[in-house]
Amino acid sequence: MATERYNARTSEPKWQKAWDQAKLFETSNDDPRQKYYVLEMFPYPSGRIHMGHVRNYTMGDVVARHRRALGYNVLHPMGWDAFGLPAENAARDRGVNPRSWTYQNIEAMKAQLKVMGLSLDWAREIATCDPSYYKHQQRMFLDFWKAGLVERRSAKVNWDPEDMTVLANEQVVDGRGWRSGALVEQRDLTQWFFKITSMSQELLDSLDMLDKWPEKVKLMQANWIGRSQGVLLRWPLDPATAPSGETELEVYTTRPDTIFGASFMAIAGDHPLARKSAEGNPALAAFIEDIRHGGTSAAEIETAEKKGFDTGLRVVHPFDPDWLLPVYVANFVLMDYGTGAIFGCPSGDQRDLDFANKYGLPVVPVVMPEGADAKTFRILEEAYVDDGVMINSRFLDGMAPKQAFDEVATRLAGVSVGGRPQAERKVQFRLRDWLISRQRYWGCPIPVVHCESCGAVPVPQSELPIELPVDVTFDRPGNPLDHHPTWKHVDCPQCGRHARRDTDTMDTFVDSSWYFARFTDPWNEAAPTTLSVVDGPNGWLPVNQYIGGIEHAILHLLYSRFFARAMQATGHLNSVSEPFEGLFTQGMVVHETYRGPDGWVTPAEVKVEDFDGSRRAFLLTDGTPIEIGSIEKMSKSKKNVVDPDDIIGSYGADTARWFMLSDSPPERDVIWTEAGVEGAHRFVQRLWRLVSEAAPTLAGVVPASASEGVAGAISKAAHKTVKAVGEEIERLGFNKAVARIYELANALQAPLAEIAAGKASPAVKSAAREALDMLVILIAPMMPHLAEECFAVLGGSGMVADKPWPDFDQALVVDSEIVMPVQINGKKRGDLTIARDADQGAVEKAALELEVVQKALEGKKPRKVIVVPQRIVNVVV
């Protein structure tokens, strides 16, 4: 019986239109069913979707469609992270308008996403560059400010003198601006900050409750927040050496226990004491200048030598007025951590040891391993950093370091120097406040007016949004908002005198820190969120399943966690402080690279052939041999990009989706291969054949499960697959769900051929009918178009996208008879088929009667017989 091949090109648009017309994926906030919120990280509208998007959105779509089938009220929205530098770069490079460039890109990408057949609620689409979105962001900025969560202060920034703008650290390459190539300067600018450090402890502690987040991401966040417990310790300066007005040096240390091993102090080049000392000391000034210009790249830091310069200053040891220690300026001490000063204990810190050895400073061991001899224990090239016993430390000798820590902290806390205790316990975080000011055009304007007499004044809420001007030019460097002839000139909202708008815009991470909340009611013009639907008993948040790339493990996710708390504090959320209940970080899409005589070549230009197991590549046009390079992330520079449009155009969306879900575990990288895509496409065709060829003979057959014979085997296979696929989708094991579906298709192949040939019993037909009905629904989350087509040919009414997930019969999922492997001395030697509920004694008896066992025993008694119920029998001879 000849069946036409499945034609994705006609089928897919047809069903997409049908879903659209039925408004199947438009979600109502009033729907009383249990809510489920699936979200994939929204894209930047660069112009075209890439394979990473295809993978990300396919996974989300499987979860969304599966939950929908399970009867949830599913929210699965899509929007655009639409502010950012590329639009401005396009404006500078090609003279286009950032706004129209962005909106054109959105249109193009939306069309591409639609072709993928995603179950998205487009009625809730938002773009962060739209005033109807950023209006609320401006309002929240002001609310946060009022709540004490925003601060304006001076900060060091990377300044590109040519482009006249601030650069993010990532935009500084080898000390130069990534676009201009100009040497970047450190400048002090007054900037806006979100006070995320006020929540350091809370953000750290709450990580423990995120049990549906990858451990890896939680660990990365914990390290980023970087809590350490130590002591602030004040060392009096030796008056004979101190600069005028200076009396002490304050350091932060996590190891006060090693205080008797101290042999020097080290301060950062930017430390006030260093600057003061340098005033009358040109050599020191030159040294400070030198280390300031040291490279900051990873490679340079790794190889950087420990360098220091003796300031001539001396400090007095807190426990010994006669003990003076030198103060060095050192290149490895950072001004922005702790106090910018440390005491060096060479025996307990490798860095300090290297430094001491270089400058001939004493090395006194103060901790030795348990059981070592204090008289002979020496530290030469390697510091001892582990736990042990205190030595050479006067009243601390014999204590454990932890005990010594407390002893020192307590003793010095009781000593008053200048009216303050000499030591104070202090918890220190690595986390910095979030600098949100950017000197750029294409971002959310900061709604503040600067007035000479009133200072920084919030724009009244009634005047929001402060919209970006449309008539801007990019013909000169710097911020177009600053250059605009009129935009920044306004009257002060407080005193009415002439004032100036803040011309900075917000970091685009602000835009993405609350979009998930906006999706819950994007129609609310009066407020960022609608409290009755955003969270709480009838609300959407937290997002039940959030899916995106690992590259956002720290910043985006941490900022969003901060935002949720800040929104709660300012009344924009009811009770949710963790915005994402479940997080999944998917792997990248990677591809082989190809390199010809004239550089990188795209996969589309290459044909790969197999010669006795070794693969070789040639140029399609003239057969030039091409070198097959390493497998790498798809990138324009390596030209190893495969365009989703091409794949969907030639194979269809379902093939692309199926391939993305097959084989590779979703958290790992998936290697895009032509052979793999063809394999996926073969399965699409095979399923279609399977269903469409059987459909005529199964028309009108009533689905029913069976438990015996051929029909029973069919039913058991189907019901087991329903169970397994459901479980795997729930734990996002898409590759395993795919494998189970292959197994069912394999199991149905032969019986369906019999049926098509008219040789099957009614029971078999009924079982097959039920199995096929189930199969069609099982594939629907992954290959929704094919599923609809199969459903239709089987005579189903309505659409699969609207059908409930099938139930499985527990009795069919467990076999009444099982095959137990029988081991002798832990090696498998035979099988035992026995009733599932057979008791241990019966199993043991049956196992011992097996021929292989009898043979191994040679008439002797077994030493031991282990029976693991329903698992295995092991006979120890």
Added chain:
RNA sequence: GCGGACGUGGCGGAACUGGUAGACGCAAGGGACUUAAAAUCCCUCGGCUUCGGUCAUCCGGGUUCGAUUCCCGGCGUCCGCACCA
């Protein structure tokens, strides 16, 4: 340097809390159908083997009746942070 993850056929990968190692797919080889090709279908597919076995999950030890899984020590790959006091 610190922290973490991982290491299984030619390849991507399965194997639930320690219980039959290699599910499923890709590639390869053989066969059927065809004038031929494509498509499709069937078979084989870790090594060695005297066909009974035997060795195999990075390497070396250990715990256990039994280890891909747990412990110790190496080696390798990848990721994050980076002179954090």
